[in-house]
Amino acid sequence: MSTSAKPRLAQAAEPVEQALYEIRRKIYPRAVTGKFAASRWFFVWATQLVFYGLPWLSWNGRQAVLFDLVHRKFYILGLVFWPQDVVYLTVLLIISAYSLFLFTAVAGRLWCGYACPQTVYTEIFLWIEKAIEGDRARRMKLDSAPLGGRKLALKAAKHAAWIAVALWTGFTFVGYFTPIRHLWAEAFTLSFGPWEWFWVNFYGLATYGNAGWLREQVCKHMCPYARFQSVMFDRDTLIVTYDGGRGEPRGSRSRSVDHRAKGLGDCVDCGICVQVCPTGIDIRDGLQYECIGCAACIDGCNQVMDKVGYPRGLIRYASENAVRDRLSFAGIVRRVLRPRILVYTAILWAIILAAGYSLYQRVPVKVDVIRDRVASVRDAEEVENVYRLQIMNTTEAPRRFLISVSGLPGLKISGGDAEVEIGAASSRMIPVRLQAPRQQAKTGANPIVFTIQTAGEAEPVAIAEKASFVVQ
Amino acid sequence: MSDFTSDFWSYYVAVITLASIAACAVLLWSMSTRRVAGDKVETMGHVWDENLVEYNNPLPNWWRWMFYITIVFGAAYLLLYPGLGRFAGYFGWTSSGQYQGEQAKAEADYGPLFAKYAAMDIPAVAADPQAREIGQRLFLNYCSQCHASDARGGRGFPNLTDKDWLYGGDPATIEATITSGRNGIMPPLGQALGEEGVKNVAQYVLSLSGGTHDAAMAAKGKETFGTICVACHGPDGKGNPALGAPNLTDQTWLYGGAEATIAETVRLGRNNKMPAWGEFLGPAKVHLLAAYVWGLSNGKP
Numbered sequence: 001m002s003t004s005a006k007p008r009l010a011q012a013a014e015p016v017e018q019a020l021y022e023i024r025r026k027i028y029p030r031a032v033t034g035k036f037a038a039s040r041w042f043f044v045w046a047t048q049l050v051f052y053g054l055p056w057l058s059w060n061g062r063q064a065v066l067f068d069l070v071h072r073k074f075y076i077l078g079l080v081f082w083p084q085d086v087v088y089l090t091v092l093l094i095i096s097a098y099s100l101f102l103f104t105a106v107a108g109r110l111w112c113g114y115a116c117p118q119t120v121y122t123e124i125f126l127w128i129e130k131a132i133e134g135d136r137a138r139r140m141k142l143d144s145a146p147l148g149g150r151k152l153a154l155k156a157a158k159h160a161a162w163i164a165v166a167l168w169t170g171f172t173f174v175g176y177f178t179p180i181r182h183l184w185a186e187a188f189t190l191s192f193g194p195w196e197w198f199w200v201n202f203y204g205l206a207t208y209g210n211a212g213w214l215r216e217q218v219c220k221h222m223c224p225y226a227r228f229q230s231v232m233f234d235r236d237t238l239i240v241t242y243d244g245g246r247g248e249p250r251g252s253r254s255r256s257v258d259h260r261a262k263g264l265g266d267c268v269d270c271g272i273c274v275q276v277c278p279t280g281i282d283i284r285d286g287l288q289y290e291c292i293g294c295a296a297c298i299d300g301c302n303q304v305m306d307k308v309g310y311p312r313g314l315i316r317y318a319s320e321n322a323v324r325d326r327l328s329f330a331g332i333v334r335r336v337l338r339p340r341i342l343v344y345t346a347i348l349w350a351i352i353l354a355a356g357y358s359l360y361q362r363v364p365v366k367v368d369v370i371r372d373r374v375a376s377v378r379d380a381e382e383v384e385n386v387y388r389l390q391i392m393n394t395t396e397a398p399r400r401f402l403i404s405v406s407g408l409p410g411l412k413i414s415g416g417d418a419e420v421e422i423g424a425a426s427s428r429m430i431p432v433r434l435q436a437p438r439q440q441a442k443t444g445a446n447p448i449v450f451t452i453q454t455a456g457e458a459e460p461v462a463i464a465e466k467a468s469f470v471v472q
Numbered sequence: 473m474s475d476f477t478s479d480f481w482s483y484y485v486a487v488i489t490l491a492s493i494a495a496c497a498v499l500l501w502s503m504s505t506r507r508v509a510g511d512k513v514e515t516m517g518h519v520w521d522e523n524l525v526e527y528n529n530p531l532p533n534w535w536r537w538m539f540y541i542t543i544v545f546g547a548a549y550l551l552l553y554p555g556l557g558r559f560a561g562y563f564g565w566t567s568s569g570q571y572q573g574e575q576a577k578a579e580a581d582y583g584p585l586f587a588k589y590a591a592m593d594i595p596a597v598a599a600d601p602q603a604r605e606i607g608q609r610l611f612l613n614y615c616s617q618c619h620a621s622d623a624r625g626g627r628g629f630p631n632l633t634d635k636d637w638l639y640g641g642d643p644a645t646i647e648a649t650i651t652s653g654r655n656g657i658m659p660p661l662g663q664a665l666g667e668e669g670v671k672n673v674a675q676y677v678l679s680l681s682g683g684t685h686d687a688a689m690a691a692k693g694k695e696t697f698g699t700i701c702v703a704c705h706g707p708d709g710k711g712n713p714a715l716g717a718p719n720l721t722d723q724t725w726l727y728g729g730a731e732a733t734i735a736e737t738v739r740l741g742r743n744n745k746m747p748a749w750g751e752f753l754g755p756a757k758v759h760l761l762a763a764y765v766w767g768l769s770n771g772k773p
Contacts, residue, residue, distance in 0.1 A: 372620050388612065388621045414622075428605075429612050431621035 026143070027216060027280040029126060030136035030272070034299025036113075043114040044123050052168075055175040060396060067177050073425055079359075080394050080425055084366055091355045098351065102344040104229060106336055107238040107317060109293035112225065118218050119294065121169070121211035122278065125162055132158045136275060162212045163204070170204030216279040219292050226289045233287075235320040236335040240295055242273075242284045242315045243323055250284070255308060266310050273297035273315060283315055365401065366392040366427075367452050369467040382435040383471050384414070389430045391452060393422035400455040403432060407448030408469060410437040419455055434469060441471045482557030489556055497543050504536050586756035589763075594643035597760065598767030607764025610757055614749065615765075623768050628727055628744060633768045636724045640713040641769065647762040651755070653748030656716040660741030661700065667739075669696055674735040680709040680721045683729065 057064035059077055066075045074081040081088060103110045112119060133139045133154050145151055174196055175183055186192050192200065210218055219226060233239070247267035253259045259266075267284070274282050276296040281288050283297045301315040322332050372386040393399050403418045405411055414433040422428050434448075445468040453462040516526045553561040560566075589597050589606075597603045612621060618629045625631040630638060638656065639649055662670055676693030678685040698707065704717035711719035718726060727733055727742065750758060 372616065384624075386620045386622050386624070388616070429609070429621075431612070431616075431623075433622045433624070 028136045028139050029278045030275040031130050032276045032296045032299045034302060036295035037299050040114050040123060044120050047115060047120055052172050055172060055180040063179050069177055080396060082394055095351055098344060098348040101232055102348055104232040105237055105341055105344060109229060113293035113295060118210060121207055122215050125211040128161045129158055162208055166204040166208035169207045170200040173203040174199045219279060220290050236338055238317045238319050239287055240283060240291060240293055240298060241318040241323055247314050266314050268308060270304055272300040272304055276300040363461050363463050364395040365452060365463050367463055367465045369450055369465050371467060383438050383441060385434045385469050387432045387467060389432055390427055391422050391430060392427035394425060396424050398423050402453045402455040404451045405434060405448060408436050408446055409440045411448060436469060443471050445470050486557040493543060493546055500539050504531050590756045590759050594763045594766050597763035603760055604764060604767060607760045610761050611764055630726060632765050635769055636722065638716045638718055643762060643766050646766050647758060649746060650758045650761055651750035654716055654746040656744040658737060658742040662739035665696060670735055670739045673697055673738050674731055677720050677734050678731060681723055
């Protein structure tokens, strides 16, 4: 990190109020093309096609992905999750966290550079900005020009386009929680409910503000990831690196002279890498916490290198060790397979496989057994206990279930094994009375097991739930 | 605030609250307008951890404005919602009012369904599968704590699935029982009868349902029964539904039919209370519950 303590202290000692706060310089990132910009656009398309498109898909006559908060049912394609399945959300978060650790350890802030919504929406908004106002130089000129008809028209057009995208984003977001086709119909009559109004506008405003106005400030000042990334980096992590040994001393030169003879490095000091940087840093100062790893400077520099006829890669993905030891490509790859990465990978796959297995094995029925307390023992020849079984059918079709019980000799359900029908994706409480011969059960709590099995199905699924049978 | 006899504490709270907010605003305003002497930023002379020093820089704008917004929000909130002593706020919001609003909404949502069943007589409601399901849910929520989930009751709590009723099992009576509750009292007769008398009566009661008993004691007990117990349980011991006095000639026992238990009942009496649900549940739900309970012992389960 370049921001050592010294410049900070020197800054603070200056007797001006600005010492505490740096006024934000507006950044005008220059548009760039190249391998990495193309990758970023690929991810913009991939993530946003999913985000904007998913709520419109149907599955078995309902929205394919819908998080129905009111009814506490979470539909994801063929699966219906209930609040009791929250463990899968936990697992998803753990997988996300481990993926982040792994990718960061391998190649730095890949997430930030290519897939983070902040990056993705900023990219989209920058594209709109460029389409309306022009590229960096024209935008700077426009901003410094006095307010006139043309400037007003351009600014209004830009913000209108931004707001349109932002509101559509907010609309789509709400469409994950309330049926989007219904929401679409409501949009025409402006008859959203109060919470729909709030969230469409809140999420839209957040998109507009973050991607249009705040941009790199979110990454620099709001996102915690920048601050703790250093613990995930090591000297073998691939990061966007300026090869100082090759580039320095930098300086402009005429194409006809041999720069080596003049004692110059490969860096022509054109400043493109600074102009394209969305966070406004100079990568030639080394790794900085502001760097989101977007590799725009690599694309920009490579174009310049091509133009001046030098080899590409003055700025490239390289690890500290790779630059220092001049490692070959094979050497870098070998270093990627270090214990830290292997451990992360192993843990990540273990969790993914376990979660996948658990999902595959997931039984679409849940049971809670609640024992009645009032009449644990009835004055009869047989001991009676009464239970309440809450059976939850998590599939989207009505199902019949057969209730049986085991655990004590002679234990039976009064009136025989019960068969009940539970409606689609609903739950029902079933009172069940158990009887056991008095001499068979010991006084106190006897462990028993309820088995709930689907009835009349070719491949029945069963679930067992423990309970106690109490004898006084 | 109704705990207090005067308005003093109400004003006390309101004045302190408003004064504190005003004081915050004044302090903030004065601190943010006062310039550092000579516009020179200096340390305040505090040093922590060797080199952390505090400067007398002005407050950052974002922070200052957030504070102002907080003050405005606080004032607006106190104007709109109750927060200043007894002042009810412009909206007149109360937690009970919100609860009633939610109840009214639920009433609007489910009212038509309940109204449909309220208009039907109880056997018809009991024959309706959806009504039975609603009734069962209501029963499991409100009744099963005493009568058990299977409605067969327990010691001291009547079984609702048989044909034996303390107060009568016709639909109207069941509905009346749920609405107004019941209080069944068996007076303690231990002192009046003496221990000998209690045992004799218990033997006679045993004989009424054909249990094994001591004939001599039962004969003595019969006399006592004829003078005291007869008032409620009737001359033949068949009880009186008007009083909720149990029939003693059948095999159904609320507290148990062993000799010792019967003697205990006679000696110490019993006091059995069925709470009234009419006010809490409202007539529509009581109607559904009555139909469910009636249906338990009439025809379909």
